[in-house]
Amino acid sequence: MTAIEGRVWLFGDDVNTDVIHPPAFYSLDPDKVRRGLFHGYDPDLQPSLRPGDVLVAGRNFGCGSSRETSIRSIRLNEVGAIVAVDFARIFFRNATNNGLPCLTFADAGDLARLRQGQRITVDPDTAVLHTEDGSVPLTPPGAFVRRIWSAGGLLELLAPG
Amino acid sequence: MRRAQPTTAKTVTSGERDATRPQIRDQAELALPSATNRKKSGEAGRTLSDKVIEAHACDEDDTALYRRVNVDAVLGHDATTALLIDDFERRGLSIWDRDRVLLANDHFSPPATAERADISNRFLAFAREREIPNLMLDRGICHQLLVEHQLCQAGGLVVGADSHTIMAGGIGVCATGMGATDILFTLATGTTWLRRPETIAVRFHGALPPGSGGRDVVLALLAILGESGAQYRSLEFHDESTSRLCQDDRFAIANMAVEIGAKFGVFVPDEVTVDYYRKRDGELLGTLVRPDQDAVYERVIDLDLSELDPRVAKPWSPANVVPLRELEPTPITTAFLGSCASGRLSDLRDAAAELTDRKVHPDVRFVVIPASVEVFKQALRAGYVETLTEAGAIVNHSSCGACGGIDKGVLGADDVCVSTSNRNFRGRMGHWDSRTYLASARTVARAAARGVLAPDLYGERRNG
Ligand code: SF4
Numbered sequence: 001m002t003a004i005e006g007r008v009w010l011f012g013d014d015v016n017t018d019v020i021h022p023p024a025f026y027s028l029d030p031d032k033v034r035r036g037l038f039h040g041y042d043p044d045l046q047p048s049l050r051p052g053d054v055l056v057a058g059r060n061f062g063c064g065s066s067r068e069t070s071i072r073s074i075r076l077n078e079v080g081a082i083v084a085v086d087f088a089r090i091f092f093r094n095a096t097n098n099g100l101p102c103l104t105f106a107d108a109g110d111l112a113r114l115r116q117g118q119r120i121t122v123d124p125d126t127a128v129l130h131t132e133d134g135s136v137p138l139t140p141p142g143a144f145v146r147r148i149w150s151a152g153g154l155l156e157l158l159a160p161g
Numbered sequence: 162m163r164r165a166q167p168t169t170a171k172t173v174t175s176g177e178r179d180a181t182r183p184q185i186r187d188q189a190e191l192a193l194p195s196a197t198n199r200k201k202s203g204e205a206g207r208t209l210s211d212k213v214i215e216a217h218a219c220d221e222d223d224t225a226l227y228r229r230v231n232v233d234a235v236l237g238h239d240a241t242t243a244l245l246i247d248d249f250e251r252r253g254l255s256i257w258d259r260d261r262v263l264l265a266n267d268h269f270s271p272p273a274t275a276e277r278a279d280i281s282n283r284f285l286a287f288a289r290e291r292e293i294p295n296l297m298l299d300r301g302i303c304h305q306l307l308v309e310h311q312l313c314q315a316g317g318l319v320v321g322a323d324s325h326t327i328m329a330g331g332i333g334v335c336a337t338g339m340g341a342t343d344i345l346f347t348l349a350t351g352t353t354w355l356r357r358p359e360t361i362a363v364r365f366h367g368a369l370p371p372g373s374g375g376r377d378v379v380l381a382l383l384a385i386l387g388e389s390g391a392q393y394r395s396l397e398f399h400d401e402s403t404s405r406l407c408q409d410d411r412f413a414i415a416n417m418a419v420e421i422g423a424k425f426g427v428f429v430p431d432e433v434t435v436d437y438y439r440k441r442d443g444e445l446l447g448t449l450v451r452p453d454q455d456a457v458y459e460r461v462i463d464l465d466l467s468e469l470d471p472r473v474a475k476p477w478s479p480a481n482v483v484p485l486r487e488l489e490p491t492p493i494t495t496a497f498l499g500s501c502a503s504g505r506l507s508d509l510r511d512a513a514a515e516l517t518d519r520k521v522h523p524d525v526r527f528v529v530i531p532a533s534v535e536v537f538k539q540a541l542r543a544g545y546v547e548t549l550t551e552a553g554a555i556v557n558h559s560s561c562g563a564c565g566g567i568d569k570g571v572l573g574a575d576d577v578c579v580s581t582s583n584r585n586f587r588g589r590m591g592h593w594d595s596r597t598y599l600a601s602a603r604t605v606a607r608a609a610a611r612g613v614l615a616p617d618l619y620g621e622r623r624n625g
Contacts, residue, residue, distance in 0.1 A: 014388045014478065018586040022593075023566040026240060028280055040593035060389035063422065064586060065565075066324045068244050068340040089393050089424055090324055094340035144227045144354070154342050155248060158349060 001101060001149050003123040004080030006052030009045070010116045015057055016064035017091065021073045023065075033069050034076035051078035054122055056114050058084065061102075062091025071098050081122045083129060083138065085111055096145050097154035103127065106137040124149065206453030208360035210395040210425050213335040213450055217318045219352060227354045234261045234312040235347050236321030238303045239284040240268040244341035245322075246287045249348070256291055257351035263295040263312055264288045265303035270560035273568040301533025301559035304328045304501040307336075308412065309535055314447030315430050315438065320347055324419045325501050325583065331408065331415035332437055333430035333449060335395075338419065358395040358424045359459040360452075361386075367467030368404035372619055374511070375410025376503065376581065376601035378464070379417040380472035384482035385462065392422030394459065397452060399429050402466050408437045409507040416502045417583050420479040471619060473579075474599035477587040485604060486616045492524070495578040496609035497590075498602050499530030499557075500564040503581035506539050508602035512554075513545035515606035521553035522612030528563060528570040529556045554609070566591050579608045 025036025037046040055061075055074070061084040062070070071094045074082075081101040085108045095102045101124040105111055113136060114120070121130040127140040141149070151157050207215070215223070217230040242264060256262060266285065272278035288296040297306050304325050307313045315333035319326065322344040329336035339353070347353045363382065396418045400406050406414070411428050418426020428434065430449040438445050471485040498504065498512050509531060521527045529549055531537035537559055540546050546556050555570075563570035564582040572578055572591030578598070580590070585597035598614055607618040 016584075016586045018584065018589040022588050027276065028243060028283075029276075040588040060392060060422065063388055063420075064324065064584060066322060066338045066340045067241060068342060071340070072244075086389070086392065088389070088422060090338055090340060093343055097340065097342040097346075142226060154346055155252065158252065158254070158346065 001124045003121050004052055004054060004101070005119070005121045006050065006054050006080050008054055008056050008114050008116060008118045008120055009049075010114065011055060011057035011061065013058035013085075014060045014063055017062055017067060017070045018064055020062065021067070021070035025073070026067060026069050030072070030076055033073050036069075037073045037077050046077060049077045049079065052080040054080055054120060055082045056084070056111070057082065058111060059086055061087050062095075063088035066090045066094070068094050068098070071095055071100060075100055081124065083122060096148050099149060099153045101149065103138040103141065106139050110136045205457045206455035208395065208456045208458065209397050209427055209429060209450055209452045210335050210358060210360060211456075212452070213316060213318055214355055214357055216316070216450075227356050229352055230318060230355050231352055232261075232320050232347055233314065233317035234263060234307075234319045235344060236303055236307050236319065236323070236326055237262070237264050237344060238268055238323055239266040239270075239281050241322035241341050241344070242287070243280045243284045245345040245348075246283060248342075249345055254345075254349040256293070256348050259291055259293050260295075261312060261351070262293050262348065263297065263303070263307055263310055264293055265297040265300060265306050267302045268561050268565065268567055270299050270558065299534075299558070299560075301531070301535070302501045302504070302561060304416070305505070305532035305536065308332060309441070309533060311442055311446065315434060315445075316448030316450040320344065320353055325416055327419045327423065327426050328412055328416040328501060330418065330425055330427035331412040333428055333434050333447070335425045335427055337424050356393070358393055360395045360397050360456070361391055362397045362399060362456075362458045362461045364399040364461065364463050365402040365406065365466055366463060367402055367465040369402065369406070369466040369469060372603060373466075373469050373471055374507075374601050374603065375406060375413035376599075377469055377472045378406070378410065378466065379414040380474055380479075380482045380599065381464065381469055382414070382462075383417065383421055383474065383480040384472070386421045386480075388420065388478060388480045389422045391418065394423055395425040395427065396421065396423045397427055397429060397458075400431060400433070404466065405433060407507060408433055409505040412505065413502055417479065420583055471601060471604050473604065473614065474585055476585055476596040476598065479584060479599055485600070485614075485618060488614060488616050490616060491577065491598065491614040492612060493579050493608055493614055494525060494576045495570065495572060496521075496525055496527040496605050497563055497570060497578055497580040497582060498605050499528065499532070499562055500580075500582035501532060502583035503602050504530055504532035504536065506536055506543070508581060509536070509540045509545045509549070510543065511601070511603040512606035513548040515603055516552035516554070516610060517548055519552055519610045521609045524612050525609050526570065527554040527609040529554045530562045530569070531556070531559050534559050552610075563590055565589065572597070579605050579614050581605050
C-alpha cells in the first residue's frame with residue numbers, strides 16, 4: 001500500500017458511527033453519502049477535507065452501528081487513513097474490508113504528539129507515521145489484514161462466480 | 162491461504178446439506194462429552210464462545226489468529242442489505258444456502274420517503290428473485306424476528322448485517338453483527354473469519370428488586386465497563402441470581418452488549434433458555450453449549466442485582482449512567498418504548514401496568530412500537546394495547562421507527578426523550594441538539610405519565 005500524505009483531523013474517544021455519518025444521510029446516492037460525513041458534529045468539516053487527509057482519534061473510534069455508509073462516506077471523501085488508539089470491532093472490519101487503512105498507535109501516549117492540521121505521512125506497510133518533528137511508531141497490521149489490503153478488499157478474495 | 166469458493170446457486174431444502182462446502186459439525190456432537198466437547202488433558206478450560214468457534218471452524222490451523230468458520234444463519238435488513246446488492250450482482254454471486262438466510266425490512270417499514278421506498282423495493286426484489294423463503298415482510302425488527310425463528314438455535318453461530326445481531330446471545334447463540342461487505346462474503350460462501358475473543362464472565366447474584374429489569378442491569382454493567390470495556394471480547398453471562406432473569410430481560414442485556422463493544426454477549430443456557438426453545442419449537446433442537454468449569458476468563462465481574470434500583474443513561478452515551486434517584490428532575494417532551502433493545506411483551510406489560518387508569522402527561526408524546534407483529538398480537542390479546550391507547554400512547558407498526566432517527570417520532574432540536582432504545586448518541590434520534598435518556602420500559606412509562614424524568618419516580622430514595 002502506498003504511503004498516505006495529508007493533514008491531521010483530531011478527534012477524541014468513543015466517536016460513534018452516528019456522529020461520523022448521521023442516519024439522515026443514509027442513502028444509496030454517493031453524493032448524499034459523501035456530504036453526510038460529520039455533518040452534525042461540524043458541518044464545515046466535510047467541505048474542508050482534502051484527498052489524503054488522516055483522521056486521528058483516541059479510543060474506540062467507530063463504535064455503534066454496522067452501517068457501511070460511514071466507511072463509504074470516508075472513502076468518498078478520499079480520507080487516506082485513520083490512526084487511533086483503538087477501533088471498535090465492526091468499524092475496523094468494515095474499513096479493512098474496503099481497503100481503508102486503520103492503524104493504531106504503538107504507544108497510546110503518542111496521540112498527544114499530533115496537532116490539528118499538521119501535515120503527516122502514514123506508511124501502512126512499515127507502520128510508521130512521519131511528522132516534521134520525527135516519526136511515530138504504529139502497530140504493524142497482522143498478516144490477515146495485510147492480505148486483505150493487498151488483495152484490494154475482502155471481496156477480491158472471492159473467486160469469480 | 163486458500164481462496165474462498167462461493168458455491169453456485171442451488172436449491173437446498175431445509176436439513177439437506179450442501180456437499181460442496183465444509184459441513185457444519187453435527188450439533189449433537191456438541192451436547193455432551195465428544196470429540197468436539199471433551200477437553201484434552203492439560204488443555205486450558207474453554208469458554209462458551211471458544212467452543213462454538215471451534216465447533217464451526219473449517220480451517221485446519223487452530224492456532225491462527227483468525228479462524229475461518231461456517232455460520233448457521235445470516236440475518237439482513239433492508240438498510241444494510243441494500244448496500245451489498247450492487248456488488249453481489251456485479252460479481253455474479255449466488256447465495257450459498259437460501260434456507261439459512263433471514264431477511265426483514267424493518268428500517269423502512271413501510272417507507273416514509275420515495276427514496277426509501279426505492280431502496281426498500283430494491284431489497285425486496287433482491288430477496289424475491291432469489292426466492293429467500295425467510296423474507297419477513299413488515300413483520301417487525303429483524304433481531305426480534307431472528308430469535309422468534311427456528312434458524313436461531315442454541316450453540317449456533319449467526320452473523321447479521323446489523324450490530325444488534327448480538328441479541329441472539331440471550332438464548333445461548335454466538336451471534337454478532339458485521340457490515341455489508343462481510344455479510345456479502347458470508348452470503349456467497351456460508352463462512353466468515355473470526356478472531357477468537359477473550360471472554361469476560363459476568364455473574365449475576367441476588368434478587369432483582371421489583372421495579373428493576375434487564376435494562377437496569379445492562380445499564381449498570383455499562384457504568385462499570387464503559388463503551389469499550391468489552392471491545393473485541395465475548396461477554397459470557399451467568400445467571401446465578403435467586404430471582405432469575407426472565408427471557409425478555411436477557412434479550413435486553415444481550416442486545417446492549419454491543420454498546421460495551423462486545424463481539425458476543427451470550428447467556429450460558431439454563432432452564433429459562435430451555436423453556437424458551439420448548440415454547441418456540443416444541444422441543445430443544447439446538448445444543449446447550451456451556452463453558453468448562455475451569456474456563457479461562459480475562460476477567461470475572463460479580464453483579465449483585467439486589468442493590469440495583471432503576472438506572473438511566475444521560476445524553477450522549479449509553480455508558481453515561483446514573484441511578485435515576487440521583488438525576489436532576491428532567492422535563493421530557495417524548496417517551497419512546499420500542500426498538501430491538503425492548504419493545505417485547507414484558508416491556509409492554511410493565512408500561513400498561515404503570516398506565517392503567519392513568520394518562521400520558523399532556524406535554525408528552527408517548528410512542529410505543531412492539532418489537533414484532535407477533536409481540537403486537539400477544540399484547541393485543543393481553544389488553545396492553547388498549548390500556549396504552551386509552552392512556553394516550555400512540556402504538557405504531559413494528560419497525561425501528563425513531564430509534565435510528567428514521568420515522569414515527571424523530572426528535573426536533575428542543576425535544577427531550579426518554580427511550581427504551583439502546584443508543585442515545587448525539588443526533589441519532591433526530592436533531593443534533595435533541596437529548597435522549599435511556600431507561601427501562603417501566604421508567605419510560607412512569608416518566609410519560611409524570612411529564613418529568615424525576616428522581617422520585619419510584620418514590621423517595623428507594624434502596625438508599
Ligand atoms: S430498533 Fe434501532 S437498534 Fe434495533 S435494529 Fe432498528 S435501528 Fe437498529
